[in-house]
Amino acid sequence: MRFEGIYTPIITPFASNGQIDWDVYAEVIDWQIENGVAGIIVGGSTGEFYALSKEERIQQFKFASERINNRVEFMAGVNDIRADECIDISMAAVDAGAKSLLVAAPPYSLPSEEELAYHVLAIAKTTELPIMLYNYPGRTGVEMGEDFLSIVAKNPLIAAIKESSGDYSRLPLLSNNYPSIELAVGGEEQVLEFAAWGAKSWVCATANFFPSECVQVMDILGKQSDFNKGRKLMAAFMPLMKALEQGGKFLQCVKFGCEMQGRPGGNVRLPLLPMDDSLKQEMTIIIENTRKSLNSILN
Template sequence: MKLKGIYTPVLTSFKEDGTIDYPAWEKVLDKQINAGVHGIVVGGSTGEFYAMSKAERLEQFKFANDYIAGRVPWIAGINDVIATEVYSFAKSAKELGASGMLVAAPPYSLPSEEELAQHIIRIDEAADLAIILYNYPGRTGVEMGTEFLELVADRKNVVAIKESSGDVNRIHELALKYPQVSLCAGAEDQVLEFFAWGAQSWVCACANIFPEACVSFYQTCVEEKDFVKGQKYMATFMPVMEFLEQSGKFVQCVKYGAQLQGLTTGPVRLPMLEMSDEMKAQVKEVVTKASIELAALANE
């Protein structure tokens, strides 16, 4: 597959008792598809995979595949602390209909770059399915650096890298040295820089709140090459993106922002806690302001 467009790492709707609220989640999926996103990521950190059992994660994959029913591709987040479980998730993702897999380093174990490359190769051998690498050293503790990329970048199933380090120099390095691996925007507050350096996709948590606007932003920059208007989009998104990246309440902000857009998202799962009323007011303020400005941009 080629990773191109807006891929939303969708939130997971929960009931008050903590179980997955599938009727509400259907509306989450429909909103994304109806807004024109190019694909959906199921089982990412925005979806709180880390707080789910293996059985729940596999059930969610199966439900997503059946409900999406080919309307858009879906990507399986297969990450886990236990490496052997990742290989099992990879095999299941293919069996359950995923178009690809989003793969980060296993957290806490801190593998070397060679060890991490061998991990990716085992995943590839387990599933023979498209792999989107996910470089997020802030979460995993290790970098998908040069030694790692030299070992995996030429594998046919390694199709893209979601770069979430926050280091703008990585954008330049990936675009110039590893053109065989499609560059995917992964840092919400650097999306314009990614697009300027040729990124063809954005795994876009912000699309849980503003799916239509994220698609328009992508079309403006990638398809129309209009970076003047793209800068206007970025300026409008920035307060929301900064809140998501810097508040320390990423999932809570995404879920509350989606609630403000009429979706039922339910609570977050432990160890996360709900936001304070003060923070909710701040999120509401930035989301409301961005909604008004994005609507005006769409009419330009």
């Protein structure tokens, strides 16, 4: 098993002037490690990579690698709209000390499955790092389908897939037909279903503000296979997961969740806009109720 436990795609905290707040970024990293996550993902969509300059992204890799200091795994998100930029960002991650990569399809270009396989394998050949695929057709416009998987599964560096399509039929397909590619939870509200099909890792945005709780949930489901307790925990989580995944303000809600836990989150960058007061009030109630429900089950 290459990936096991919680891999948090950490937020990027911005100061009031809109620049990355590096002191707070260090706190974000340390708090995740203190709460037992297995890995930290730098440069994921939860980190607003698309709103950062190339220089900022590379600086993040270097800073995070030094701060993590091999205490947990450093995974780098390396997607970009241009294929050559993907390679450049990937090599910058290697140079910074990343131990693995999270790779999605380049958005907008809509490559065929064969073309996408060529792209992913080019990154694998160039970096020689284990890759977790990121299947999210809702963002990229293309799916990592069976033709694609049949090609890339032959490469041992293609180690896992974060499945974020929302299509439950993909879970048995991936588990049964592509056993060399580990299944990683890619939908916040689908952890129970993923675990039933063998997932041992969760790329978990919720861990930005509930890290310890998410670590315990994945341990209960992934290691202990305690699905009775797991169902209770996921029932407690579901109102929050629904608000995150279906509310249309995912990043704003994640950062607000950090603020609710006494962890600085900061604003989102354009084109996203801050939450309005009504959503803040709604999320305050949901997060407080979730915290209480989880504590009653876990403690």
